[in-house]
Amino acid sequence: MLNRRDLMTFGGASIFLSLLGSSLNTLKKSEGKNNLNFINKNDQQNYIQINLYGGPSRWVFDSLLTPYDNDFFPTPMVGTQFSDDLGNMSYKTKKISGINFPSLWSDKISGQRGPIGFENLIDNTIFIRGVDTKASGHPQASTKTVRPNSAGDSLHGIISDNSSSPLSSIIMGSNPVTRSFQSQKRGAVQVDIGQRKMFEGIFRNFHVKTDNPNKLINEALKILNVNKGKNSQYVKSLTESSELLFDDFERFNSEYLHLLKKYEQLVKMTLHDLNIPGVNDFKLPGLKESDIRKNQNVMDKFGRYKLDYQTMFFGNDLRDNLKNVHLGFIPKQFALMEFMITNGLSNSFLISTPKEMGDLLYNVENRNNFLLSSFDNGSKNKTRDEVININMDTHDTGSIMGLVSTSMFFKGLSSCLSEFISVLKRKELFEKSLIHITSEFERIPEKDLHGSAHNEKSHTSTFLSGKIKSPSVHGNIFIGDKEMGTIGTSAPIKEIKRELNQDDIAETITGLLNIPSPVRRSEKIIKEVNGKWVAQLPKAKNLEGSSVF
Amino acid sequence: MKTFFILLLISTAHSKVRMEPNLGNRHFLKAKLIKIFGESSEKIINENLFFSSSDVGGPCDIYEQVFHYSENLLDENKKCIGGKSGSRYPLKGRHSNLRTASLIKTCFNLVENKEIIKNVSLRSKSLESHYKLFYPYNKSPKLLEEIKKNSSNDTQGLKKALFTICLSPDWQII
Numbered sequence: 001m002l003n004r005r006d007l008m009t010f011g012g013a014s015i016f017l018s019l020l021g022s023s024l025n026t027l028k029k030s031e032g033k034n035n036l037n038f039i040n041k042n043d044q045q046n047y048i049q050i051n052l053y054g055g056p057s058r059w060v061f062d063s064l065l066t067p068y069d070n071d072f073f074p075t076p077m078v079g080t081q082f083s084d085d086l087g088n089m090s091y092k093t094k095k096i097s098g099i100n101f102p103s104l105w106s107d108k109i110s111g112q113r114g115p116i117g118f119e120n121l122i123d124n125t126i127f128i129r130g131v132d133t134k135a136s137g138h139p140q141a142s143t144k145t146v147r148p149n150s151a152g153d154s155l156h157g158i159i160s161d162n163s164s165s166p167l168s169s170i171i172m173g174s175n176p177v178t179r180s181f182q183s184q185k186r187g188a189v190q191v192d193i194g195q196r197k198m199f200e201g202i203f204r205n206f207h208v209k210t211d212n213p214n215k216l217i218n219e220a221l222k223i224l225n226v227n228k229g230k231n232s233q234y235v236k237s238l239t240e241s242s243e244l245l246f247d248d249f250e251r252f253n254s255e256y257l258h259l260l261k262k263y264e265q266l267v268k269m270t271l272h273d274l275n276i277p278g279v280n281d282f283k284l285p286g287l288k289e290s291d292i293r294k295n296q297n298v299m300d301k302f303g304r305y306k307l308d309y310q311t312m313f314f315g316n317d318l319r320d321n322l323k324n325v326h327l328g329f330i331p332k333q334f335a336l337m338e339f340m341i342t343n344g345l346s347n348s349f350l351i352s353t354p355k356e357m358g359d360l361l362y363n364v365e366n367r368n369n370f371l372l373s374s375f376d377n378g379s380k381n382k383t384r385d386e387v388i389n390i391n392m393d394t395h396d397t398g399s400i401m402g403l404v405s406t407s408m409f410f411k412g413l414s415s416c417l418s419e420f421i422s423v424l425k426r427k428e429l430f431e432k433s434l435i436h437i438t439s440e441f442e443r444i445p446e447k448d449l450h451g452s453a454h455n456e457k458s459h460t461s462t463f464l465s466g467k468i469k470s471p472s473v474h475g476n477i478f479i480g481d482k483e484m485g486t487i488g489t490s491a492p493i494k495e496i497k498r499e500l501n502q503d504d505i506a507e508t509i510t511g512l513l514n515i516p517s518p519v520r521r522s523e524k525i526i527k528e529v530n531g532k533w534v535a536q537l538p539k540a541k542n543l544e545g546s547s548v549f
Numbered sequence: 550m551k552t553f554f555i556l557l558l559i560s561t562a563h564s565k566v567r568m569e570p571n572l573g574n575r576h577f578l579k580a581k582l583i584k585i586f587g588e589s590s591e592k593i594i595n596e597n598l599f600f601s602s603s604d605v606g607g608p609c610d611i612y613e614q615v616f617h618y619s620e621n622l623l624d625e626n627k628k629c630i631g632g633k634s635g636s637r638y639p640l641k642g643r644h645s646n647l648r649t650a651s652l653i654k655t656c657f658n659l660v661e662n663k664e665i666i667k668n669v670s671l672r673s674k675s676l677e678s679h680y681k682l683f684y685p686y687n688k689s690p691k692l693l694e695e696i697k698k699n700s701s702n703d704t705q706g707l708k709k710a711l712f713t714i715c716l717s718p719d720w721q722i723i
Contacts (some may be wrong), residue, residue, distance in 0.1 A: 166646050168604075174632040187604035187643045190634045205601060205650045213657040227717070234644055234718045241650035355632075424697045546566040 045432055045513045046345045047159055048337065050413075051174040051352040052439035053142055054392025056360055057402065057452060059426065060102050061410035062127055062462040064443055065091065065486050067099045067473040069543035073485035077399045077445030077452065079408075080104060081278025085285055087400040087449075088302045091277065096122055097471050104407055107276055109415040110269035112262070112422075120418040124430070124468045126526055126535050129461035130475035130490040132499040133441050138357075138393070140177040141440035147180040148506040152518040156511060157183030159348040162515045166244050167345045172333050173352030175437035183348075189346070191336070193329045193354045199256045199336065200249070206241075207249045216329065217242045228240050228475055235289065257340050270415040271325060271408055279407045284318035284400060286432055287370075290381060298375040302452030308400035310382050311369050318404060321365040327412045328362045328389075334416045359389035361411040392439075396504050399449040421464065430466035434512055437462040438505075442488045458488040458548055461505050463526065467510075467533040473540040474525060475500050480547030491543040496523055570722040572642035574607030575599050578652075582715075585682045587668050598657040600630050605651060606642035609635040612617050623702060642721070656715035660708040669711070676700070676710055683720040691718055 061080050066072040072091065079089025080102040093100035096118075101211045105122065108115035135141040138345065160168035161183050168186040172193050172298035182187045195201050221242070224235050246252070275281035287305050295301065305313045315321070319500070333351045340346045352358070366388045371381040390397055390405040397405065415434070424430035440459045443452035458477070476491040476499070490499040497518035501522070512533060526533050579599050583591055584706070598605060613627035622628055629635030643646060658667055671678065680693050696713055700706040713719070 042657050084635060168645055168647075171634070174634050179634055179637045183643075185643065186645045187570045187639065187647070189647060190630070190632075190638075192630070193604065193633075194632065205647055208654060208657070213653065213661075215715075216657065216660075216709060216712050217653060217701070219709055220716050223692070223699055224717060226695055227692045234649070237644055237646055237649045238653065238716060241646045241653055244646065245653070271673075372706075 003204075003265050009214065018471055022471040023066075035467065041281075044163060044165065045434065046341060046347045046349075046429065047155070047434050047436070047509070047513055048341075048349045049155075049351070049436045049438060050417075051142070051350060052144060052392055052437075053138070053171075053173070053353045054357040054359075055138065055141075055443065055454060056358075056392040056394060056409070057329065057406055057443040058410070058460055059091070059442075059488075060403065060406045061414075062106050062437060063129055063460045063488050064099065064101065064127055064456075064473050064540070065251045065488060066093065066452050067101075067127070067540050070540065071479050071486075072542065073480045073482070074132055074134070075480070075485035075487060076443055077402065077449050078485065079403055079460070080402075080428045082284070087284075087398075087525050089403055096407070099471055099473060101424070103278060104276065104411060107411065109411055109418060110266045110274065110418065111264075112203065112301070113414070114276060115275050116418065118414060120413055120421045121464065121499065122468055122471050123469045124421075124464055126463045126468055127243060127473040127531070127540075128461045128463070128500065128505065128525055129458075129488060129540060130477040131505060132490040132501050132541065133456045133459050134501055135440075136456060137454075138440055141454075141459075142175070142177045143180045143442060144502040145184060145438050145459075145505070146177055147462075147518070148502050149518040152182070153184060154180050154182045154186065154351055155506060155518070156348050157181055157186075158515050159513065160186040160188065160519060163347055165344070165346045165348070166240060167340070168545070169350065169354075170337070170340055170346050172329075172336065172349045173350070173354050175353050175358075177349060187226055188305055193332055194213065198332065199253055199339075202336075203249065203252060206244045208245050208247050208248060209249075211243065212247065215241065224494040252339075256335060256337065258334035258339050260331060263334045263419070266415045266419055267327050267331055267412045270412050272323070274411075276407050276411060276518060280319055280322070280404055283316070284404070286313035286315045286318060286400075289314065292370065292374045292378060294378040295375045298499070299448040300373070301451045302375075303446065303448035304399040305362070306372070306396055307366075307369065308388055309396040310371050311366065311385075311388065312372055312374070313398070313401065314366050316371050318400065321369075322404070322408070324363050325361045325408065326363055328359055329408065330413060330416055334420055338420060338423055341429065341433075342423065344350075351394070354479075356360050358392040360379070360392055360394075360405040361390040363387050363519070365389055395451045395453065397420070397451050402452070405457065415546070416442050416512045418466075418536065427468070433465055434509065435464040436509065437464075444484065444487060455487065455489060457490050457499075459502070459505075461534075465533060467512075467528070467531070468526075472535050474537040476534050476541045476543055478545035478547050479542045480545075487547050488544065489545075489547040491541075491545055495538060501507055572606065572644065573721050573723045574638075574640060574642050574646075575601065575605045576607045578605070578721065581683075581720070582655070582659070585669075585679075586616050586665050589668070589699060590662070593658045593662065593665075594655055595626075597658055598651045600628065601647065601651040602644040604643045606647040608638040608640065608641045609621075610716055611636045641723075656712050659715065660712045666704065666708060666711075670704065670707055671675075676707075679707075679711060679713055683714050683717070692719075 092103040094106035133141045169188040172191045251349045397417035442458035503519040503522035508525040510517040609629035615623040700710040
């Protein structure tokens with residue numbers, strides 16, 4: 001039985017606790033409100049992630065191994081140009097804006113009015129290398145690039161929830177990265193890029209073929225507005241959707257098809273009209289039929305000629321096999337993205353591979369090649385596939401095709417990117433955009449050059465934006481040694497007392513886009529300072545240490 | 550002291566719970582709309598809503614992707630929208646412009662279809678009975694009053710009423 005003292009104590013405690021509870025609630029709301037900066041219609045930041053699922057090596061492109069004349073230990077498979085026609089290669093660079101770029105960057109790509117340089121991709125870029133993924137395998141490592149906190153929302157989900165764009169995130173592709181989308185309020189527009197009428201598939205939701213429904217909608221909205229109550233967000237969504245409805249589908253479809261043609265042309269001209277010096281501007285002979293003998297050390301001897309898990313390259317010139325190659329769905333993805341972003345339909349995009357592992361090159365001619373099994377007993381087993389694709393997960397891509405395919409792929413991608421950036425600049429959107437090129441991890445070359453394994457201790461993220469005013473490279477890597485040279489394996493940064501990790505990348509992105517971060521206790525590698533995006537870490541260093549672990 | 554901390558925890562714990570309505574996914578919406586508008590409405594519902602976006606919700610089952618020596622699925626209704634990603638669509642729907650756009654188109658095409666409207670009006674001329682099909686437990690009674698105030702008793706009035714009820718949010722909540 002409670003006495004008066006107990007009752008007073010209990011009552012007092014209850015009142016105190018309820019006051020405490022509601023104060024904490026208010027504090028939490030106001031804390032939440034203060035911390036959350038919603039992306040508004042007038043000032044929305046665009047986020048475009050290009051995710052190369054499969055983890056191709058990026059040594060020829062944006063995994064810069066010796067940007068500031070850093071110490072470098074060569075590795076047979078890490079090269080940017082061939083030194084002879086036997087497939088030996090060297091890591092050649094060219095200094096541009098004070099940074100040693102792989103030689104590809106001094107080459108030409110196709111622009112709308114003819115060949116252009118890589119200026120659009122250099123001037124406004126920060127390269128982050130040497131990031132430790134702290135994950136194992138493709139799905140886990142790749143998911144971290146979009147959803148670093150597996151219990152939280154994905155980056156695109158957070159952007160969607162904080163965006164007032166008519167459409168939420170546009171997710172193109174089908175792989176663990178695209179399936180990682182997670183949000184609180186808004187879903188994603190999942191685009192099946194393999195679909196023949198992809199554009200129609202998305203916009204049919206807004207296409208009204210017959211009579212204009214607006215009169216009926218307006219009357220319905222009048223009634224629902226009176227009735228809305230707690231569902232006002234819903235009525236607002238109805239209103240916005242009705243404003244997006246259109247009947248002239250062909251007009252938009254034509255615009256999209258025009259863009260598609262543009263990007264397809266750019267890729268075609270880049271791949272087939274502009275040779276890459278030191279890569280495909282001279283003959284690249286393969287194996288001869290006389291090389292087929294029962295050979296116990298076939299990989300040691302001929303690993304560099306491997307094309308895929310079962311095929312070895314034979315013939316006079318590898319270039320003969322590359323006459324009809326293309327980059328698959330890349331032009332389609334860029335065309336759709338340009339359409340969406342310039343029409344203000346969305347501000348969040350994920351471009352990724354269409355059917356799980358991506359391919360660097362599609363439609364590689366394969367008729368005159370032989371199967372690896374030919375070396376089992378010396379018989380000549382010709383390949384059955386007339387064409388093959390070169391996979392991004394280059395476990396079985398020998399060093400010769402590895403250098404050629406990555407060079408061609410990144411050159412083609414660069415031409416699309418450069419054009420896209422030009423469009424953003426013309427529309428005054430580049431300063432409001434963050435383009436992020438990424439993949440799950442880098443590679444470790446196999447000693448016999450028949451392919452490369454995963455390097456989960458090496459991840460590269462490249463950021464492009466109009467707010468970045470000069471190029472720089474950050475993140476430390478180990479120099480390596482004669483066992484394995486400089487390949488990009490992460491090394492600690494003195495200032496943060498550890499290696500960079502994926503949480504730092506996510507924290508950086510959310511900080512720049514002014515949205516809540518899904519991670520804690522991480523570094524902002526790039527911050528906004530006086531309207532410019534500036535790296536907060538010192539320039540990249542190469543440290544003494546082993547590249548393998 | 551123990552009681553004090555338990556009460557403290559209770560008073561702060563509820564602030565972490567967020568409630569939002571469960572929106573029916575595409576399977577729920579399709580079943581309900583077919584029940585209201587008839588079997589002949591399936592084609593319109595499939596075209597405009599069932600094979601719509603992830604925001605409508607309702608994942609596909611990838612084990613149902615059976616082709617049987619054909620390019621076409623054995624059962625088109627089992628198709629995964631957006632490829633394998635369709636198997637990871639959320640179980641429930643989410644409010645979004647894509648979802649509402651799909652619903653606007655579906656409801657509009659349903660009420661504009663002469664055959665469907667004829668069958669609906671043959672079933673009953675009473676607005677209340679049509680309303681009850683959407684709201685069997687009479688949720689949102691004020692909506693019915695508003696609709697009655699703003700609708701006429703003819704076919705056009707019926708179309709307008711059905712369209713408004715179809716667009717209303719509460720029948721979509723499960």
